[in-house]
Amino acid sequence: MPVITVEAGKLNKEQKRELVKNLTLEASNIMSVPKEAIIVFLKEISTENIGSGGQLLSDRK
Numbered sequence: 001m002p003v004i005t006v007e008a009g010k011l012n013k014e015q016k017r018e019l020v021k022n023l024t025l026e027a028s029n030i031m032s033v034p035k036e037a038i039i040v041f042l043k044e045i046s047t048e049n050i051g052s053g054g055q056l057l058s059d060r061k
Contacts, residue, residue, distance in 0.1 A: 002027055005041045009050070009057075016042055 004023050011019070020040045028035040047057035 001037050001039060002031060002033060003039045003041065005043065007043045007045055009047060010044055011042070 004027060006019065006023070019042070023040050024035050024038045027033075027038050050057045
């Protein structure tokens, strides 16, 4: 059973729905496994918990 994990900033429900659908379909096609075997985990990370270039993303404007 393939597992796909995506870590990203905040997503709305429609974005999540589309992401899970497209990742599942593509992985199913590429790996030749049924889409029911694909598991997708979405992990939303607050910009307060992401740093880039020495700064929190929440501090950037």
